[in-house]
Amino acid sequence: xxxxxxxxxxxxxxxxxxxxxxxxxxxxxxxxxxxxxxxxxxxxxxxxxxxxxxxxxxxxxxxxxxxxxxxxxxxxxxxxxxxxxxxxxxxxxxxxxxxxxxxxxxxxxxxxxxxxxxxxxxxxxxxxxxxxxxxxxxxxxxxx
Amino acid sequence: xxxxxxxxxxxxxxxxxxxxxxxxxxxxxxxxxxxxxxxxxxxxxxxxxxxxxxxxxxxxxxxxxxxxxxxxxxxxxxxxxxxxxxxxxxxxxxxxxxxxxxxxxxxxxxxxxxxxxxxxxxxxxxxxxxxxxxxxxxxxxxxxxxxxxxxxxxxxxxxxxxxxxxxxxxxxxxxxxxxxxxxxxxxxxxxxxxxxxxxxxxxxxxxxxxxxxxxxxxxxxxxxxxxxxxxxxxxxxxxxxxxxxxxxxxxxxxxxxxxxxxxxxxxxxxxxxxxxxxxxxxxxxxxxxxxxxxxxxxxxxxxxxxxxxxxxxxxxxxxxxxxxxxxxxxxxxxxxxxxxxxxxxxxxxxxxxxxxxxxxxxxxxxxxxxxxxxxxxxxx
Ligand SMILES: [Zn+2]
Numbered sequence: 282x283x284x285x286x287x288x289x290x291x292x293x294x295x296x297x298x299x300x301x302x303x304x305x306x307x308x309x310x311x312x313x314x315x316x317x318x319x320x321x322x323x324x325x326x327x328x329x330x331x332x333x334x335x336x337x338x339x340x341x342x343x344x345x346x347x348x349x350x351x352x353x354x355x356x357x358x359x360x361x362x363x364x365x366x367x368x369x370x371x372x373x374x375x376x377x378x379x380x381x382x383x384x385x386x387x388x389x390x391x392x393x394x395x396x397x398x399x400x401x402x403x404x405x406x407x408x409x410x411x412x413x414x415x416x417x418x419x420x421x422x423x424x425x
Numbered sequence: 426x427x428x429x430x431x432x433x434x435x436x437x438x439x440x441x442x443x444x445x446x447x448x449x450x451x452x453x454x455x456x457x458x459x460x461x462x463x464x465x466x467x468x469x470x471x472x473x474x475x476x477x478x479x480x481x482x483x484x485x486x487x488x489x490x491x492x493x494x495x496x497x498x499x500x501x502x503x504x505x506x507x508x509x510x511x512x513x514x515x516x517x518x519x520x521x522x523x524x525x526x527x528x529x530x531x532x533x534x535x536x537x538x539x540x541x542x543x544x545x546x547x548x549x550x551x552x553x554x555x556x557x558x559x560x561x562x563x564x565x566x567x568x569x570x571x572x573x574x575x576x577x578x579x580x581x582x583x584x585x586x587x588x589x590x591x592x593x594x595x596x597x598x599x600x601x602x603x604x605x606x607x608x609x610x611x612x613x614x615x616x617x618x619x620x621x622x623x624x625x626x627x628x629x630x631x632x633x634x635x636x637x638x639x640x641x642x643x644x645x646x647x648x649x650x651x652x653x654x655x656x657x658x659x660x661x662x663x664x665x666x667x668x669x670x671x672x673x674x675x676x677x678x679x680x681x682x683x684x685x686x687x688x689x690x691x692x693x694x695x696x697x698x699x700x701x702x703x704x705x706x707x708x709x710x711x712x713x714x715x716x717x718x719x720x721x722x723x724x725x726x727x728x729x730x731x732x733x734x735x736x737x738x739x740x741x742x743x744x745x746x747x748x749x750x751x752x753x754x755x756x757x758x759x760x761x762x763x764x765x766x767x768x769x770x771x772x773x774x775x776x777x778x779x780x781x782x783x784x785x786x787x788x789x790x791x792x793x794x795x796x797x798x799x800x801x802x803x804x805x
Contacts, residue, residue, distance in 0.1 A: 316668075346673075349558065350619040351618045353615070354554045355554065358553060386620075
Protein backbone atom coordinates (compact mmCIF):
# COMPACT_ATOMS: atom_id res chain seq x y z
CA UNK A 282 0.00 0.00 0.00
CA UNK A 283 2.87 2.37 0.79
CA UNK A 284 4.69 2.78 -2.48
CA UNK A 285 7.71 4.70 -1.23
CA UNK A 286 11.14 4.91 -2.74
CA UNK A 287 14.24 5.66 -0.71
CA UNK A 288 14.75 8.99 -2.44
CA UNK A 289 11.46 10.47 -1.26
CA UNK A 290 11.39 12.69 1.80
CA UNK A 291 8.45 13.28 4.13
CA UNK A 292 6.72 16.64 3.71
CA UNK A 293 5.53 17.05 7.26
CA UNK A 294 7.88 17.45 10.25
CA UNK A 295 5.68 15.01 12.18
CA UNK A 296 6.30 12.19 9.69
CA UNK A 297 9.13 9.83 10.65
CA UNK A 298 10.62 6.74 9.08
CA UNK A 299 10.96 3.61 11.24
CA UNK A 300 13.90 1.14 11.19
CA UNK A 301 12.40 -0.52 8.10
CA UNK A 302 12.06 2.79 6.31
CA UNK A 303 8.29 2.79 6.72
CA UNK A 304 6.77 6.23 7.39
CA UNK A 305 4.50 6.90 10.35
CA UNK A 306 2.96 9.88 12.16
CA UNK A 307 4.75 11.03 15.27
CA UNK A 308 3.12 12.53 18.32
CA UNK A 309 3.81 13.65 21.86
CA UNK A 310 1.96 12.45 24.92
CA UNK A 311 1.93 14.56 28.06
CA UNK A 312 2.97 12.69 31.19
CA UNK A 313 1.06 15.18 33.32
CA UNK A 314 -2.37 15.44 31.66
CA UNK A 315 -2.30 12.53 29.21
CA UNK A 316 -3.15 14.61 26.13
CA UNK A 317 -1.71 13.37 22.84
CA UNK A 318 -0.57 16.04 20.37
CA UNK A 319 0.50 15.73 16.75
CA UNK A 320 4.22 16.40 16.35
CA UNK A 321 7.02 17.25 18.77
CA UNK A 322 6.48 19.51 21.77
CA UNK A 323 8.82 20.49 24.55
CA UNK A 324 6.03 21.62 26.85
CA UNK A 325 2.34 20.78 26.89
CA UNK A 326 -0.01 23.26 25.16
CA UNK A 327 -2.91 21.83 27.13
CA UNK A 328 -1.66 21.95 30.71
CA UNK A 329 1.65 23.81 30.44
CA UNK A 330 3.66 20.96 32.00
CA UNK A 331 7.35 21.36 31.22
CA UNK A 332 9.52 18.64 29.75
CA UNK A 333 6.91 15.98 30.40
CA UNK A 334 6.31 14.93 26.80
CA UNK A 335 6.91 11.41 25.56
CA UNK A 336 7.39 10.86 21.85
CA UNK A 337 4.89 8.29 20.58
CA UNK A 338 4.09 6.57 17.30
CA UNK A 339 0.53 7.49 16.39
CA UNK A 340 -1.95 4.96 15.07
CA UNK A 341 -2.47 4.35 11.37
CA UNK A 342 -6.22 4.04 11.86
CA UNK A 343 -8.79 6.58 12.95
CA UNK A 344 -12.22 8.04 12.39
CA UNK A 345 -13.33 11.02 10.34
CA UNK A 346 -14.24 13.85 12.68
CA UNK A 347 -14.84 16.60 10.12
CA UNK A 348 -14.25 17.53 6.50
CA UNK A 349 -14.88 19.94 3.67
CA UNK A 350 -14.74 19.38 -0.05
CA UNK A 351 -12.48 21.95 -1.64
CA UNK A 352 -13.46 23.01 -5.16
CA UNK A 353 -11.34 26.10 -5.61
CA UNK A 354 -7.71 26.16 -4.51
CA UNK A 355 -4.32 27.48 -5.42
CA UNK A 356 -2.66 26.90 -8.81
CA UNK A 357 -1.16 23.41 -9.02
CA UNK A 358 -3.58 21.81 -6.54
CA UNK A 359 -5.80 19.09 -7.97
CA UNK A 360 -9.47 19.80 -7.20
CA UNK A 361 -11.93 18.79 -5.97
CA UNK A 362 -10.41 17.12 -2.94
CA UNK A 363 -11.65 16.20 0.52
CA UNK A 364 -9.83 17.98 3.34
CA UNK A 365 -10.35 15.76 6.37
CA UNK A 366 -9.78 16.05 10.09
CA UNK A 367 -9.19 12.62 11.58
CA UNK A 368 -9.07 11.49 15.21
CA UNK A 369 -6.49 8.72 15.38
CA UNK A 370 -7.18 5.65 17.49
CA UNK A 371 -5.41 6.07 20.81
CA UNK A 372 -5.08 9.86 20.52
CA UNK A 373 -3.90 12.60 18.22
CA UNK A 374 -5.78 14.52 15.54
CA UNK A 375 -4.37 15.10 12.06
CA UNK A 376 -5.51 16.84 8.91
CA UNK A 377 -5.01 15.49 5.41
CA UNK A 378 -6.65 14.60 2.13
CA UNK A 379 -9.22 11.81 2.17
CA UNK A 380 -8.77 9.97 -1.12
CA UNK A 381 -10.21 6.95 -2.92
CA UNK A 382 -13.68 8.30 -2.26
CA UNK A 383 -16.17 10.23 -4.38
CA UNK A 384 -15.70 13.89 -3.32
CA UNK A 385 -19.36 14.46 -2.59
CA UNK A 386 -21.14 14.88 0.76
CA UNK A 387 -23.38 11.91 -0.01
CA UNK A 388 -20.32 9.64 0.03
CA UNK A 389 -18.31 11.08 2.92
CA UNK A 390 -19.66 10.12 6.35
CA UNK A 391 -18.87 11.66 9.73
CA UNK A 392 -17.32 9.03 11.97
CA UNK A 393 -16.30 6.72 9.12
CA UNK A 394 -13.21 4.63 9.86
CA UNK A 395 -10.14 5.50 7.82
CA UNK A 396 -6.61 4.21 7.33
CA UNK A 397 -3.52 6.40 7.15
CA UNK A 398 -1.37 5.68 4.11
CA UNK A 399 1.65 7.37 2.56
CA UNK A 400 1.98 8.25 -1.12
CA UNK A 401 3.95 10.56 -3.33
CA UNK A 402 2.98 14.19 -2.83
CA UNK A 403 2.84 14.51 -6.61
CA UNK A 404 -0.50 12.71 -6.56
CA UNK A 405 -2.04 15.84 -5.01
CA UNK A 406 0.07 18.84 -5.98
CA UNK A 407 2.12 19.84 -9.01
CA UNK A 408 5.40 20.34 -7.13
CA UNK A 409 5.24 17.16 -5.08
CA UNK A 410 7.90 15.05 -6.83
CA UNK A 411 10.45 13.65 -4.39
CA UNK A 412 8.20 14.00 -1.34
CA UNK A 413 5.80 11.73 0.45
CA UNK A 414 2.73 12.74 2.42
CA UNK A 415 0.08 11.02 4.48
CA UNK A 416 -3.39 10.50 3.07
CA UNK A 417 -6.53 8.92 4.43
CA UNK A 418 -8.50 6.21 2.67
CA UNK A 419 -11.74 4.53 3.75
CA UNK A 420 -10.74 1.74 6.15
CA UNK A 421 -9.93 -1.47 4.29
CA UNK A 422 -10.86 -3.63 7.28
CA UNK A 423 -12.54 -3.07 10.61
CA UNK A 424 -10.69 -0.42 12.59
CA UNK A 425 -8.42 -1.95 15.18
CA UNK B 426 -19.16 60.70 38.67
CA UNK B 427 -18.80 57.14 37.39
CA UNK B 428 -15.79 55.89 35.47
CA UNK B 429 -17.96 54.81 32.56
CA UNK B 430 -16.51 55.24 29.08
CA UNK B 431 -18.51 56.49 26.13
CA UNK B 432 -18.30 56.49 22.38
CA UNK B 433 -19.02 60.10 21.46
CA UNK B 434 -17.94 60.14 17.83
CA UNK B 435 -17.81 57.26 15.40
CA UNK B 436 -17.91 56.75 11.66
CA UNK B 437 -16.66 54.63 8.79
CA UNK B 438 -15.95 55.27 5.16
CA UNK B 439 -18.08 53.41 2.65
CA UNK B 440 -16.26 50.13 2.12
CA UNK B 441 -15.00 49.51 -1.39
CA UNK B 442 -11.90 49.23 -3.52
CA UNK B 443 -9.54 52.19 -3.39
CA UNK B 444 -6.71 51.20 -5.65
CA UNK B 445 -4.53 54.25 -5.02
CA UNK B 446 -5.11 54.46 -1.28
CA UNK B 447 -2.93 53.37 1.60
CA UNK B 448 -4.16 52.04 4.93
CA UNK B 449 -3.14 55.31 6.60
CA UNK B 450 -4.93 57.50 4.05
CA UNK B 451 -8.15 55.52 4.55
CA UNK B 452 -7.65 55.73 8.32
CA UNK B 453 -7.21 59.49 8.04
CA UNK B 454 -10.53 59.81 6.22
CA UNK B 455 -12.37 57.73 8.82
CA UNK B 456 -10.74 59.64 11.68
CA UNK B 457 -11.81 63.02 10.30
CA UNK B 458 -15.37 61.72 9.99
CA UNK B 459 -15.35 60.46 13.58
CA UNK B 460 -13.89 63.74 14.87
CA UNK B 461 -16.55 65.70 13.00
CA UNK B 462 -19.21 63.41 14.46
CA UNK B 463 -18.45 64.84 17.92
CA UNK B 464 -16.94 68.24 17.10
CA UNK B 465 -13.43 67.33 18.21
CA UNK B 466 -10.06 67.90 16.56
CA UNK B 467 -7.04 65.67 16.24
CA UNK B 468 -5.36 67.91 18.83
CA UNK B 469 -7.96 66.81 21.37
CA UNK B 470 -6.93 63.16 21.12
CA UNK B 471 -4.71 62.38 24.11
CA UNK B 472 -3.78 58.93 22.84
CA UNK B 473 -4.33 57.01 19.62
CA UNK B 474 -4.80 53.28 19.15
CA UNK B 475 -4.47 52.24 15.51
CA UNK B 476 -5.13 48.83 14.02
CA UNK B 477 -4.18 47.23 10.73
CA UNK B 478 -3.17 43.69 9.83
CA UNK B 479 -0.66 44.64 7.14
CA UNK B 480 2.18 47.03 7.87
CA UNK B 481 3.56 48.84 10.86
CA UNK B 482 3.28 52.37 12.29
CA UNK B 483 -0.03 52.96 10.56
CA UNK B 484 -1.20 55.33 13.32
CA UNK B 485 1.79 57.63 12.99
CA UNK B 486 1.57 57.60 9.22
CA UNK B 487 -2.08 58.56 9.48
CA UNK B 488 -1.12 61.63 11.50
CA UNK B 489 1.07 62.78 8.62
CA UNK B 490 -2.21 63.29 6.73
CA UNK B 491 -4.19 65.09 9.45
CA UNK B 492 -1.78 66.57 11.98
CA UNK B 493 1.31 65.32 13.82
CA UNK B 494 0.28 66.16 17.34
CA UNK B 495 2.87 64.14 19.24
CA UNK B 496 0.17 62.13 21.00
CA UNK B 497 1.19 58.62 22.07
CA UNK B 498 0.31 56.13 19.33
CA UNK B 499 -0.04 52.39 19.86
CA UNK B 500 -0.26 50.20 16.78
CA UNK B 501 -2.26 47.04 17.18
CA UNK B 502 -2.53 43.84 15.21
CA UNK B 503 -4.78 40.97 16.28
CA UNK B 504 -6.07 39.33 13.08
CA UNK B 505 -9.75 40.05 12.43
CA UNK B 506 -10.10 41.33 16.01
CA UNK B 507 -7.57 44.11 15.30
CA UNK B 508 -9.98 47.06 15.18
CA UNK B 509 -11.91 45.87 18.22
CA UNK B 510 -8.64 45.38 20.10
CA UNK B 511 -7.57 48.97 19.33
CA UNK B 512 -11.00 50.13 20.54
CA UNK B 513 -10.63 48.10 23.71
CA UNK B 514 -7.19 49.54 24.43
CA UNK B 515 -8.63 53.05 24.21
CA UNK B 516 -11.45 51.97 26.50
CA UNK B 517 -9.01 50.51 29.04
CA UNK B 518 -6.80 53.62 29.05
CA UNK B 519 -9.76 55.88 29.82
CA UNK B 520 -11.20 53.40 32.31
CA UNK B 521 -7.85 53.43 34.09
CA UNK B 522 -8.08 57.20 34.42
CA UNK B 523 -5.03 57.89 32.31
CA UNK B 524 -6.84 59.91 29.63
CA UNK B 525 -10.21 61.53 29.04
CA UNK B 526 -10.28 61.42 25.24
CA UNK B 527 -8.82 58.75 22.97
CA UNK B 528 -9.06 57.78 19.33
CA UNK B 529 -9.39 54.21 18.08
CA UNK B 530 -8.99 53.64 14.36
CA UNK B 531 -8.87 50.55 12.19
CA UNK B 532 -7.97 50.36 8.52
CA UNK B 533 -7.13 47.81 5.87
CA UNK B 534 -6.03 47.78 2.29
CA UNK B 535 -6.77 44.28 1.11
CA UNK B 536 -5.16 42.19 -1.58
CA UNK B 537 -7.31 40.39 -4.11
CA UNK B 538 -8.54 36.84 -3.81
CA UNK B 539 -8.26 34.22 -1.13
CA UNK B 540 -6.19 34.79 1.99
CA UNK B 541 -3.49 32.15 2.10
CA UNK B 542 -1.75 31.36 5.37
CA UNK B 543 2.04 31.60 5.27
CA UNK B 544 3.94 28.32 5.17
CA UNK B 545 4.72 28.40 8.87
CA UNK B 546 4.41 24.70 9.68
CA UNK B 547 8.04 23.88 8.99
CA UNK B 548 7.19 21.76 5.96
CA UNK B 549 9.49 21.12 3.01
CA UNK B 550 7.02 22.30 0.37
CA UNK B 551 3.70 24.22 0.64
CA UNK B 552 1.04 21.91 1.98
CA UNK B 553 -2.19 23.55 0.84
CA UNK B 554 -4.15 20.85 -0.95
CA UNK B 555 -1.60 18.24 0.04
CA UNK B 556 -2.19 17.90 3.78
CA UNK B 557 -5.81 18.97 3.54
CA UNK B 558 -6.68 22.64 3.35
CA UNK B 559 -5.99 25.51 5.71
CA UNK B 560 -7.30 28.46 3.70
CA UNK B 561 -10.04 30.56 5.25
CA UNK B 562 -12.99 29.13 3.30
CA UNK B 563 -11.94 25.61 4.31
CA UNK B 564 -11.56 26.55 7.96
CA UNK B 565 -15.03 28.03 8.08
CA UNK B 566 -16.55 25.33 5.89
CA UNK B 567 -15.43 22.89 8.57
CA UNK B 568 -16.92 25.11 11.26
CA UNK B 569 -20.25 24.67 9.50
CA UNK B 570 -19.72 20.97 8.93
CA UNK B 571 -19.02 20.45 12.62
CA UNK B 572 -22.36 22.11 13.37
CA UNK B 573 -24.00 19.86 10.77
CA UNK B 574 -22.42 16.84 12.39
CA UNK B 575 -23.72 17.77 15.82
CA UNK B 576 -27.11 19.24 14.99
CA UNK B 577 -27.99 18.40 11.40
CA UNK B 578 -27.67 21.97 10.12
CA UNK B 579 -28.08 22.02 6.34
CA UNK B 580 -26.38 23.65 3.37
CA UNK B 581 -29.65 25.50 2.74
CA UNK B 582 -29.71 26.96 6.25
CA UNK B 583 -26.16 28.25 5.88
CA UNK B 584 -27.12 29.71 2.51
CA UNK B 585 -30.07 31.50 4.13
CA UNK B 586 -27.61 33.42 6.32
CA UNK B 587 -26.13 34.93 3.19
CA UNK B 588 -29.57 35.63 1.72
CA UNK B 589 -30.54 37.45 4.95
CA UNK B 590 -27.40 39.55 5.31
CA UNK B 591 -27.34 40.56 1.67
CA UNK B 592 -30.97 41.59 2.04
CA UNK B 593 -30.09 43.73 5.07
CA UNK B 594 -27.32 45.48 3.15
CA UNK B 595 -29.79 46.95 0.68
CA UNK B 596 -30.60 49.56 3.33
CA UNK B 597 -26.97 50.33 4.22
CA UNK B 598 -25.43 52.98 1.95
CA UNK B 599 -21.97 52.29 3.42
CA UNK B 600 -21.96 48.61 2.49
CA UNK B 601 -19.78 47.45 -0.39
CA UNK B 602 -22.77 45.69 -1.97
CA UNK B 603 -26.39 46.71 -1.65
CA UNK B 604 -28.10 44.02 -3.61
CA UNK B 605 -30.20 41.05 -2.66
CA UNK B 606 -29.00 37.55 -3.39
CA UNK B 607 -32.00 35.18 -3.42
CA UNK B 608 -31.53 31.75 -1.87
CA UNK B 609 -31.28 29.86 -5.16
CA UNK B 610 -28.69 32.33 -6.40
CA UNK B 611 -26.60 31.75 -3.25
CA UNK B 612 -26.90 27.97 -3.47
CA UNK B 613 -26.16 27.82 -7.19
CA UNK B 614 -23.10 30.07 -7.05
CA UNK B 615 -19.67 28.51 -7.59
CA UNK B 616 -18.84 26.03 -4.85
CA UNK B 617 -15.63 27.08 -3.06
CA UNK B 618 -15.43 24.65 -0.14
CA UNK B 619 -18.56 22.66 0.69
CA UNK B 620 -20.91 23.95 2.06
CA UNK B 621 -19.64 27.43 1.12
CA UNK B 622 -20.41 28.90 -2.27
CA UNK B 623 -18.83 32.10 -3.50
CA UNK B 624 -21.81 34.14 -2.28
CA UNK B 625 -21.34 32.73 1.22
CA UNK B 626 -17.83 34.22 1.55
CA UNK B 627 -17.23 37.79 2.71
CA UNK B 628 -15.84 40.24 0.22
CA UNK B 629 -12.25 41.43 0.30
CA UNK B 630 -12.58 45.20 0.32
CA UNK B 631 -10.66 48.21 1.57
CA UNK B 632 -12.03 50.30 4.38
CA UNK B 633 -11.54 52.19 7.60
CA UNK B 634 -13.54 53.11 10.68
CA UNK B 635 -12.75 55.27 13.70
CA UNK B 636 -14.18 56.07 17.12
CA UNK B 637 -13.63 58.82 19.67
CA UNK B 638 -13.96 57.54 23.24
CA UNK B 639 -14.38 59.75 26.29
CA UNK B 640 -14.61 59.63 30.05
CA UNK B 641 -17.97 60.45 31.61
CA UNK B 642 -16.53 63.66 33.05
CA UNK B 643 -15.35 64.95 29.69
CA UNK B 644 -18.49 63.81 27.88
CA UNK B 645 -20.61 65.84 30.30
CA UNK B 646 -18.31 68.86 30.21
CA UNK B 647 -18.63 68.99 26.44
CA UNK B 648 -22.37 68.35 26.45
CA UNK B 649 -22.00 65.23 24.32
CA UNK B 650 -24.12 62.87 26.40
CA UNK B 651 -27.25 63.02 24.24
CA UNK B 652 -25.62 61.07 21.39
CA UNK B 653 -23.20 59.11 23.55
CA UNK B 654 -23.07 55.33 23.67
CA UNK B 655 -21.85 53.67 26.86
CA UNK B 656 -19.26 50.89 26.55
CA UNK B 657 -20.85 48.59 29.06
CA UNK B 658 -18.72 45.49 28.63
CA UNK B 659 -15.54 44.53 26.81
CA UNK B 660 -14.26 40.97 26.56
CA UNK B 661 -11.13 39.77 24.80
CA UNK B 662 -9.89 36.19 24.69
CA UNK B 663 -7.25 34.02 23.07
CA UNK B 664 -8.07 30.42 22.24
CA UNK B 665 -7.83 28.11 25.21
CA UNK B 666 -6.69 24.57 24.47
CA UNK B 667 -9.35 22.34 23.02
CA UNK B 668 -8.83 18.79 21.81
CA UNK B 669 -8.38 19.54 18.10
CA UNK B 670 -7.64 23.25 17.89
CA UNK B 671 -3.98 22.87 16.93
CA UNK B 672 -5.14 21.05 13.81
CA UNK B 673 -8.69 22.32 13.24
CA UNK B 674 -9.21 25.94 14.25
CA UNK B 675 -11.85 26.44 16.90
CA UNK B 676 -13.51 29.86 16.93
CA UNK B 677 -16.41 28.65 19.09
CA UNK B 678 -14.62 28.25 22.40
CA UNK B 679 -12.74 31.56 22.13
CA UNK B 680 -16.01 33.34 21.31
CA UNK B 681 -17.74 31.86 24.33
CA UNK B 682 -14.89 32.95 26.56
CA UNK B 683 -14.87 36.53 25.27
CA UNK B 684 -18.67 36.74 25.42
CA UNK B 685 -18.75 35.50 29.02
CA UNK B 686 -16.23 38.19 29.99
CA UNK B 687 -18.17 40.93 28.23
CA UNK B 688 -21.51 39.89 29.72
CA UNK B 689 -19.98 39.70 33.18
CA UNK B 690 -18.47 43.18 32.96
CA UNK B 691 -21.70 44.59 31.54
CA UNK B 692 -23.87 42.93 34.15
CA UNK B 693 -26.35 41.88 31.48
CA UNK B 694 -27.20 38.62 29.75
CA UNK B 695 -27.94 37.62 26.17
CA UNK B 696 -31.65 38.10 26.83
CA UNK B 697 -31.01 41.83 27.33
CA UNK B 698 -29.39 42.31 23.93
CA UNK B 699 -31.57 43.95 21.27
CA UNK B 700 -29.30 43.61 18.24
CA UNK B 701 -25.99 42.09 17.25
CA UNK B 702 -23.24 42.58 14.72
CA UNK B 703 -21.30 39.32 14.63
CA UNK B 704 -18.41 37.96 12.63
CA UNK B 705 -20.03 36.44 9.53
CA UNK B 706 -16.78 36.23 7.57
CA UNK B 707 -18.38 33.13 6.04
CA UNK B 708 -22.06 32.22 6.15
CA UNK B 709 -21.37 29.03 8.10
CA UNK B 710 -20.06 31.04 11.05
CA UNK B 711 -23.23 32.92 11.89
CA UNK B 712 -25.42 30.02 13.06
CA UNK B 713 -22.87 28.58 15.54
CA UNK B 714 -22.22 32.11 16.81
CA UNK B 715 -25.91 32.52 17.75
CA UNK B 716 -25.24 29.75 20.23
CA UNK B 717 -21.75 30.92 21.19
CA UNK B 718 -23.14 34.35 22.11
CA UNK B 719 -26.08 32.81 23.97
CA UNK B 720 -28.74 34.27 21.67
CA UNK B 721 -30.43 30.86 21.46
CA UNK B 722 -30.05 27.45 23.05
CA UNK B 723 -27.34 24.95 22.14
CA UNK B 724 -28.05 23.29 18.80
CA UNK B 725 -30.93 25.61 17.96
CA UNK B 726 -29.03 28.09 15.82
CA UNK B 727 -30.47 26.77 12.57
CA UNK B 728 -34.05 26.89 13.85
CA UNK B 729 -33.39 30.35 15.32
CA UNK B 730 -32.42 31.60 11.87
CA UNK B 731 -35.39 29.86 10.24
CA UNK B 732 -37.77 31.53 12.76
CA UNK B 733 -36.80 34.97 11.44
CA UNK B 734 -35.54 36.03 14.88
CA UNK B 735 -32.31 37.40 13.47
CA UNK B 736 -33.68 39.23 10.49
CA UNK B 737 -34.87 42.84 10.27
CA UNK B 738 -37.98 43.11 12.48
CA UNK B 739 -37.13 39.92 14.39
CA UNK B 740 -36.47 39.35 18.08
CA UNK B 741 -32.74 40.07 17.91
CA UNK B 742 -31.67 41.22 14.46
CA UNK B 743 -28.17 40.11 13.52
CA UNK B 744 -26.00 41.97 11.04
CA UNK B 745 -28.43 44.68 9.99
CA UNK B 746 -25.44 46.35 8.34
CA UNK B 747 -25.31 43.52 5.81
CA UNK B 748 -22.56 41.85 7.77
CA UNK B 749 -19.12 41.07 6.51
CA UNK B 750 -20.81 39.06 3.76
CA UNK B 751 -22.21 42.12 2.05
CA UNK B 752 -20.83 45.20 3.79
CA UNK B 753 -17.34 43.82 3.22
CA UNK B 754 -14.51 42.79 5.51
CA UNK B 755 -11.42 45.03 5.59
CA UNK B 756 -9.81 43.10 8.46
CA UNK B 757 -8.45 45.88 10.66
CA UNK B 758 -11.50 48.10 10.17
CA UNK B 759 -14.19 45.52 10.78
CA UNK B 760 -14.16 45.63 14.58
CA UNK B 761 -14.82 49.36 14.74
CA UNK B 762 -17.25 49.29 11.80
CA UNK B 763 -19.36 46.79 13.75
CA UNK B 764 -19.39 49.15 16.73
CA UNK B 765 -20.38 51.99 14.39
CA UNK B 766 -23.40 50.02 13.21
CA UNK B 767 -24.61 49.31 16.74
CA UNK B 768 -23.96 52.91 17.82
CA UNK B 769 -26.10 54.21 14.96
CA UNK B 770 -29.06 52.11 16.08
CA UNK B 771 -28.66 53.07 19.74
CA UNK B 772 -28.55 56.73 18.72
CA UNK B 773 -31.61 56.31 16.52
CA UNK B 774 -29.59 57.41 13.51
CA UNK B 775 -29.52 54.21 11.45
CA UNK B 776 -31.88 55.54 8.80
CA UNK B 777 -34.08 53.10 6.92
CA UNK B 778 -32.63 50.07 8.68
CA UNK B 779 -33.16 51.56 12.17
CA UNK B 780 -34.20 49.03 14.82
CA UNK B 781 -36.82 50.86 16.87
CA UNK B 782 -36.31 51.03 20.62
CA UNK B 783 -32.86 49.43 20.71
CA UNK B 784 -31.05 50.16 23.98
CA UNK B 785 -28.38 47.44 24.16
CA UNK B 786 -26.31 46.00 21.32
CA UNK B 787 -23.45 43.55 21.03
CA UNK B 788 -20.51 43.38 18.65
CA UNK B 789 -18.35 40.34 18.00
CA UNK B 790 -15.24 39.77 15.92
CA UNK B 791 -12.97 36.76 15.87
CA UNK B 792 -9.66 36.33 14.12
CA UNK B 793 -7.87 33.07 13.51
CA UNK B 794 -4.91 32.34 15.60
CA UNK B 795 -7.04 33.18 17.64
CA UNK B 796 -8.42 36.41 19.06
CA UNK B 797 -12.01 37.21 19.89
CA UNK B 798 -13.41 40.55 21.05
CA UNK B 799 -16.96 41.14 22.25
CA UNK B 800 -18.32 44.55 23.18
CA UNK B 801 -21.65 45.38 24.78
CA UNK B 802 -22.89 48.89 24.12
CA UNK B 803 -25.75 50.76 25.72
CA UNK B 804 -27.68 53.88 24.83
CA UNK B 805 -26.53 56.53 27.32
ZN1 LIG C 1 -0.40 18.23 29.53
